[in-house]
Amino acid sequence: MAFNIEFVGYFAGICTALAQFPQANKVIKSGDTSSISAGTYGIMTFGVFCWFIYGVLIPNFPMIIANGICLIPSSVVLFISIRNKFISKQ
DSSP states (O other), X not given: OOOOHHHHHHHHHHHHHHTTHHHHHHHHHHOOXXXXXHHHHHHHHHHHHHHHHHHHHTTXXXXXXXXXXXXXXXXXXXXXXXXXXXXXXO
């Protein structure tokens, strides 16, 4: 039985992508982003987007799937964080 290294990529990618969902869920339910750095989430979301594009270009399906999934909750947290910063300044 041969070991398929792509399984490691899928497993690692799914774990890291799913790790973003609890934070996004908490932010969506509470609306509280006061303890979240919008700068950090901005950099992270941009980095995830770049990894997604890189995966598309090479093409590497574990990278595409993991980073595509991860973009969803990261973008949501970033959007709500930025929105809250602008709303609180008005």
